Amino acid sequence: MKKQISTTNAPAAIGPYSQAIEANGMVFVSGQLPVDPATGEFAEGGIKELTRQSLTNMKNILAEAGLTMANVVKTTVFLADMADFVAMNEVYASFFEGVAPARSAVAVKTLPKNALVEIECIAVKG
Secondary structure: OEEEEOOOOOOOOOOOOOOEEEEOOEEEEEEEOOEEOOOOEEOOOOHHHHHHHHHHHHHHHHHHOOOOHHHEEEEEEEEOOHHHHHHHHHHHHOOOOOOOOEEEEEEOOOOHHHOOEEEEEEEEOO
């Protein structure tokens, strides 16, 4: 019924979860921290570089499932500080062409590893 999606082109899951799960033509990508899979460390730079890394991780997981960012129908962006919204949004917009997916963006008290951003998505095949 469900299939695990995993790639070395995104950070490995560090707990009891999968990078993504495919079920019934939908792919659910777990929240992606801005971790560079080559180093295991956060990408260098500010919120723009960190957002780019989180979205690149998401894009690489979708590619493993045979999908692109065009298949994304919903994202959730978690920010440690809503003051970073405008800069995050600028980078976020560059990852989507045409009709953008539905999105929620919320500020949270803390994120794993004290990250500034984490992004998850739902994508649909077909």
